[in-house]
Amino acid sequence: DGGITxxxxxxxxxxxxxxxxxxxQNLNHDAMYWYRQDPGQGLRLIYxxxxxxxxxxxxxxxxxxxxxxKKESFPLTVTSAQKNPTAFYLCASSRASGRNTGExxxxxxxxxxVL
Amino acid sequence: KNQVEQSPQSLIxxxxxxxxxxxxxxxxxxSNLRWYKQDTxxxxxxxxIMTFSENTKSxxxxxxxxxxxxxxxxxxxxxxxLSDSASYxxxxxxxxxxxxxxxxxxxxxxxxxx
Numbered sequence: 001d002g003g004i005t006x007x008x009x010x011x012x013x014x015x016x017x018x019x020x021x022x023x024x025q026n027l028n029h030d031a032m033y034w035y036r037q038d039p040g041q042g043l044r045l046i047y048x049x050x051x052x053x054x055x056x057x058x059x060x061x062x063x064x065x066x067x068x069x070k071k072e073s074f075p076l077t078v079t080s081a082q083k084n085p086t087a088f089y090l091c092a093s094s095r096a097s098g099r100n101t102g103e104x105x106x107x108x109x110x111x112x113x114v115l
Numbered sequence: 116k117n118q119v120e121q122s123p124q125s126l127i128x129x130x131x132x133x134x135x136x137x138x139x140x141x142x143x144x145x146s147n148l149r150w151y152k153q154d155t156x157x158x159x160x161x162x163x164i165m166t167f168s169e170n171t172k173s174x175x176x177x178x179x180x181x182x183x184x185x186x187x188x189x190x191x192x193x194x195x196x197l198s199d200s201a202s203y204x205x206x207x208x209x210x211x212x213x214x215x216x217x218x219x220x221x222x223x224x225x226x227x228x229x
Binding site (some may be wrong): 017109 | 119149154157158159161164170204214215217218219220222223
């Protein structure tokens, strides 16, 4: 079945360590996104990519990095520079941007806890 | 400041009953309005997407309405089921053709009790 797969679902990290969250989609979507969800706040955009080998910062990109070497994959690295990394991270994809942008399809999320 | 406000913050209803969730927004320019359902610990799932020219859109027992003049939307759930227990999030796009500019509400937490 087509969809978005995020891994791992749960991840624990010590302070000072980098960690990479995986996101793979087989929907043949051009655009992919990373969001962060915290209690009491709406989803916030970290990074997005509209095409392979290109990505743009979202609203809260500091302390994060991404790559888009393949259409299907958009991994997110949470670096030690991110001050409050404990959160629920969501990856999404959509068809290429157009006048009526396609709906977002989300993965199941990755919960990162910094010990 | 572009904002999306949802009410109520939380709601408890009995199985089989109907309910209506509200979304008010101040986003401008307006492109489209979306409702998502998010089960606890899982990713959001799209229910409806409406442009400014659409007044109502249904998806099974879910019916969304939009009044672009008053900048209000509602999500009506008919004959609720236990599986409807989730957070329902209203999202407004302020830029046509670009998911970059999405303003997310905080969601309404719905609990359906037997």
